[in-house]
Amino acid sequence: MAATALIARTRDWAFGPILRGLLTGLVGFSLGAGFTAGVRALAGADAIAFGPVIFGGYWFGLAGWLLGVGVWRTWAREWLGMPVDWTMRNGWQRYFDFTTDHKVIGVQYLVTFLGMFFLAGLLAMLMRIEHLTGGQVLFSPSQYNYVMSLHGITMIFVAVAAVIGGFGNYAVPIMIGAADMAYPRLNALSYWLAAPVPVLLLATFFAGGFDAGWTSYPPLAVENRDGQILFNLAFITLGLSSIAGSINFIVTVTKLRARGLSFGRLPIFVWGVFAMSLLGFFFTQYVAAAMMMTLLDRLFGMVFFDAAGGGDPLLYQHIFWFYSHPAVYIMGIPGLALALEVITHFSRKPLFAYRWVVGGILAITALSAVVWAHHMFTAGLSDIELFFFVTTTELISIPTGLIFLGALGTIWGGRLWLRTPMLFALAVIFNFLIGGLTGIFLADVFTDIHLQDTFFVVAHFHYTIVGAGIFGLFAGIYYWFPKITGRSYSEFWAKLHFWWMFLGFNMTFLPMFWLGLNGMNRRVASYPSDLEALNVVASLGGFFLGAGFLVFLANIVVSWVRGPAASANPWRARTLEWHTSSPPPVENFESEPEVVGHPYDYGTPGAVHAMLAGAEEEGG
Amino acid sequence: MAAITHTGHDSRAINSMGLWLFIASEFALFSAFIFARYYLTGRDQPEELNIGLGYAITVVLLSSSVCAYLAEQAIARGDRRRFLRFTLAAIVLGTLFLVGVGLEWREAAHSFPPPDLYGTVFFSLTGLHASHMVTGLLALLFIWVQGRRGRFDAEAHWGVTGVVRYWHFVDLVWLIVFPTLYLV
Known part of the structure; x- marks a missing residue:
C-alpha cells in the first residue's frame, strides 16, 4: 500500500x-x-x-x-x-x-461508563424506595419492571466495558511496552460505537420502556412495548464494539509486546484482559444472534421463538446464555486480575503461584464455553443435560480456587501497604469469596430449584460482579489515578470512600441472601409484608452506598483539578507503566523499553523487570 | 483495517491476524443461525426447495472464489491486467449468485413464507449470508476500482489479499449453509 x-x-x-x-x-x-x-x-x-x-x-x-x-x-x-487527517488536539x-491515542480512549471509556454507572445507581435507589414496604410506593408493577430492566442492562454494560474498555485501553499497551494498540483507528471506532449505547437506553423511555429484564427472554421480548427494540439495537451495537475491541487486544498482546516480554513475564492484569478478549471476540456474536432473532420475530414475522408457529423459546435461552455466561467472566475476571496486580505490588512480594494463576484464568476461559445451561435448570432440561451442566459448573471452582490461592499466598507474610488501591483489592477477595461460596448452591440443581429467580440470585451476582468487577474498577481508578492525571488524590477522602462503599455494599446485599432463602422473588414490585424488616435494612444500605459516591466524585474532581503533582512511580511498582512519566507522553515511552525479568520480583536484590534504552535504571 | 505503522512491527502480519480473528468471529455468528436450523426443524425439509438451482448457484459461487484466487495470484506476480480481469469475473459471478438467491427467494416466498418455521430459518440464514455477499462484492468492487487507478503491486497488495480471503470465507460459509438448508 x-x-x-x-x-x-x-x-x-x-x-x-x-x-x-x-x-x-x-x-x-x-x-x-x-x-x-x-x-x-x-x-x-x-x-x-x-x-x-x-x-x-x-x-x-x-x-x-x-x-x-x-x-x-x-x-x-x-x-x-x-489524503486523511490524523491530527489530534491537545488539552x-x-x-x-x-482520537487514536489509547490513553485518551481509555479515559473516554472510563468517564462514559462511570456516568452510566451513576445513572443506573440512581435507578437502583428508586427500586430500593419501592421495596421499603411490601405494597406499592412509587411505581406500578410495570413501571417497576422498566426501572429494574434499565438498571440491569445499564449495569451489565458498565460491568462488561468499564474495566476492559477503560483500563484495558489505558494500561495494557503501556504495560507491554507498546506505543499504542495494534489498530488505533479501530480502537477509536470501538469507543464511538459504544457512545450511542447510553443514548439508546435512555431513549427507551420515549418508546414506552421495556420490561423483560436484561436477559429479555421471549415470548415477552417479542410482544412487549417498543422500547424493547431500542434495547436489542443497543445490545447489538455494544456487541460490535466489544468484538472490535477484543480483536484489538488479542492482536496487541500477541504482536506488540516489548522485546524480552514473553508470555511468562506478562503482568497478570494483561493476562486477564487477554483471556477475556479471547472470550469476547468469539462469544459476543451469539448474543448478537439472539438479539437479531428476537428482532426478526418481532419485526419481520418470523417464528424462531414462537411456540405456536413451531419455534421454541428455549432456543433463545441457549443462544443467549452461550454468550452471557462467558460474559460474566468478562465482567468479573478483569477486576479480579486487577486486584491481583494491586495485591502483588502492595504486598511487596512476587505473585504467588503465578503460573497456576495464569493457568486458572485460562482454564476458566475454556470452561466458560460449556456451563451456560446452569442458568436454565428450571427451564425443563433433560436429566442428562442437568447432570452435565452441574458437573462442568462445579469444575469452575477449581481454577477459581487457583486464583484465590494466588491472592492469599501473596498476602501471606507480605509487607502489606494498606493504601486505598490495596483496600479495594482486598475487598475484591473478600466479596468474591462470599459470591463464590453462595454460587455453589446455585450450581446444584437441588438447591437451585428452590433459589431460582429469588433475591438469593440477586445477592449472589451482585457479590461477584459488583464485589469483584466494580470494586476492581475502583482499585484501578485509585491505583492508576496518579499515572492518568499526573496528580495525587487525597488518601483520607479515598479511604473514607472505601470504608463507606464497603460497608454500604455489604449492608445492601447481605440481607438479600436471607430474603431469597425466605422466598422473595426477584423482578417484582411488591412482596409479602413479613419480609419488610430485611428489605428496609437493604434499602437503607443502598441509600448509604449511593451517597458514598459523592465523596468519591468530590475527591476525584478536586484532585484532578488541583491535587499535588504525582511522581512517575508513586507506588514504587515495577511494571512498565511506572517506568514512564505521569502522565505518559504520546506513544508512551521516550525510548524503546526492553524487558529483562519477571514483573513481580519484589525482594530479590538486583532484580530488574524492564529498562528503557539509553535511560538510567531506577531500580525498584 | 489498515493500521498506523508501528516501527519494528510487521504491519501485514498484524492486519492478517486481525482478519483471521474477524473471520473466526463471523463463523460464530453463522453457527448460531445454523444451530437454530437444526434445533428447530431437525432433519425436516420442505419438498418445494429447488435443489437444482441450489447446486447451480453453488457452482457459480465456487467459480467466483477461483477467479478471486487467480486475481490475487496475478497481482502477487505484478500482472495488473490479469488481476483486473479476474477480479471483474469474480464480481460478475458473485452478482450472478445473488440473482440466483433472488430467484430462490421468489419461489420460497411462494411456497413457505414466514411465519412458516422452515421459511424462518431459510430466509434468515440465506439473508445473513447474502448480506455478507453484498459486503464482499462492495469490497471486490473497491479493490477493482483502486486497481484500475494504479494501486496495488507485487510488493504491496495486502488490500487484495484481505478482500480475497474474506471472499473465500463467505464462499466457505455457503458450503456449510447449502447442505444445511438443501441436503440434510
Whole structure:
C-alpha cells in the first residue's frame, strides 16, 4: 500500500466532531427511515410502523454518526484515494475527538461508563424506595419492571466495558511496552460505537420502556412495548464494539509486546484482559444472534421463538446464555486480575503461584464455553443435560480456587501497604469469596430449584460482579489515578470512600441472601409484608452506598483539578507503566523499553523487570 | 483495517491476524443461525426447495472464489491486467449468485413464507449470508476500482489479499449453509 497522504486540520470547534457526527447521523437516519417507509409503502404495508422504521433508520444513522464523528476524516477518505487527517488536539478537547491515542480512549471509556454507572445507581435507589414496604410506593408493577430492566442492562454494560474498555485501553499497551494498540483507528471506532449505547437506553423511555429484564427472554421480548427494540439495537451495537475491541487486544498482546516480554513475564492484569478478549471476540456474536432473532420475530414475522408457529423459546435461552455466561467472566475476571496486580505490588512480594494463576484464568476461559445451561435448570432440561451442566459448573471452582490461592499466598507474610488501591483489592477477595461460596448452591440443581429467580440470585451476582468487577474498577481508578492525571488524590477522602462503599455494599446485599432463602422473588414490585424488616435494612444500605459516591466524585474532581503533582512511580511498582512519566507522553515511552525479568520480583536484590534504552535504571 | 505503522512491527502480519480473528468471529455468528436450523426443524425439509438451482448457484459461487484466487495470484506476480480481469469475473459471478438467491427467494416466498418455521430459518440464514455477499462484492468492487487507478503491486497488495480471503470465507460459509438448508 502506498504511503498514506496526510492533511492537517487547522482549526476545529471543541465539539466539532460530535456535532458533525450528530448531523450526519441524523441525515443517515432520515435516509434509512425514509427508505424503509418507502419499501413498506410499495409492499402495501403500514408505511410508518414504529419498529421497522426505527430499525431501518438506526443502521444508516449509526453509519452516518461514525462517518461524521471521525471515520470519514481519518479513514474513509483513504479508501477513495484522498489524503486523511490524523491530527489530534491537545488539552481537554482531545477527549471529544475521534482520537487514536489509547490513553485518551481509555479515559473516554472510563468517564462514559462511570456516568452510566451513576445513572443506573440512581435507578437502583428508586427500586430500593419501592421495596421499603411490601405494597406499592412509587411505581406500578410495570413501571417497576422498566426501572429494574434499565438498571440491569445499564449495569451489565458498565460491568462488561468499564474495566476492559477503560483500563484495558489505558494500561495494557503501556504495560507491554507498546506505543499504542495494534489498530488505533479501530480502537477509536470501538469507543464511538459504544457512545450511542447510553443514548439508546435512555431513549427507551420515549418508546414506552421495556420490561423483560436484561436477559429479555421471549415470548415477552417479542410482544412487549417498543422500547424493547431500542434495547436489542443497543445490545447489538455494544456487541460490535466489544468484538472490535477484543480483536484489538488479542492482536496487541500477541504482536506488540516489548522485546524480552514473553508470555511468562506478562503482568497478570494483561493476562486477564487477554483471556477475556479471547472470550469476547468469539462469544459476543451469539448474543448478537439472539438479539437479531428476537428482532426478526418481532419485526419481520418470523417464528424462531414462537411456540405456536413451531419455534421454541428455549432456543433463545441457549443462544443467549452461550454468550452471557462467558460474559460474566468478562465482567468479573478483569477486576479480579486487577486486584491481583494491586495485591502483588502492595504486598511487596512476587505473585504467588503465578503460573497456576495464569493457568486458572485460562482454564476458566475454556470452561466458560460449556456451563451456560446452569442458568436454565428450571427451564425443563433433560436429566442428562442437568447432570452435565452441574458437573462442568462445579469444575469452575477449581481454577477459581487457583486464583484465590494466588491472592492469599501473596498476602501471606507480605509487607502489606494498606493504601486505598490495596483496600479495594482486598475487598475484591473478600466479596468474591462470599459470591463464590453462595454460587455453589446455585450450581446444584437441588438447591437451585428452590433459589431460582429469588433475591438469593440477586445477592449472589451482585457479590461477584459488583464485589469483584466494580470494586476492581475502583482499585484501578485509585491505583492508576496518579499515572492518568499526573496528580495525587487525597488518601483520607479515598479511604473514607472505601470504608463507606464497603460497608454500604455489604449492608445492601447481605440481607438479600436471607430474603431469597425466605422466598422473595426477584423482578417484582411488591412482596409479602413479613419480609419488610430485611428489605428496609437493604434499602437503607443502598441509600448509604449511593451517597458514598459523592465523596468519591468530590475527591476525584478536586484532585484532578488541583491535587499535588504525582511522581512517575508513586507506588514504587515495577511494571512498565511506572517506568514512564505521569502522565505518559504520546506513544508512551521516550525510548524503546526492553524487558529483562519477571514483573513481580519484589525482594530479590538486583532484580530488574524492564529498562528503557539509553535511560538510567531506577531500580525498584 | 489498515493500521498506523508501528516501527519494528510487521504491519501485514498484524492486519492478517486481525482478519483471521474477524473471520473466526463471523463463523460464530453463522453457527448460531445454523444451530437454530437444526434445533428447530431437525432433519425436516420442505419438498418445494429447488435443489437444482441450489447446486447451480453453488457452482457459480465456487467459480467466483477461483477467479478471486487467480486475481490475487496475478497481482502477487505484478500482472495488473490479469488481476483486473479476474477480479471483474469474480464480481460478475458473485452478482450472478445473488440473482440466483433472488430467484430462490421468489419461489420460497411462494411456497413457505414466514411465519412458516422452515421459511424462518431459510430466509434468515440465506439473508445473513447474502448480506455478507453484498459486503464482499462492495469490497471486490473497491479493490477493482483502486486497481484500475494504479494501486496495488507485487510488493504491496495486502488490500487484495484481505478482500480475497474474506471472499473465500463467505464462499466457505455457503458450503456449510447449502447442505444445511438443501441436503440434510
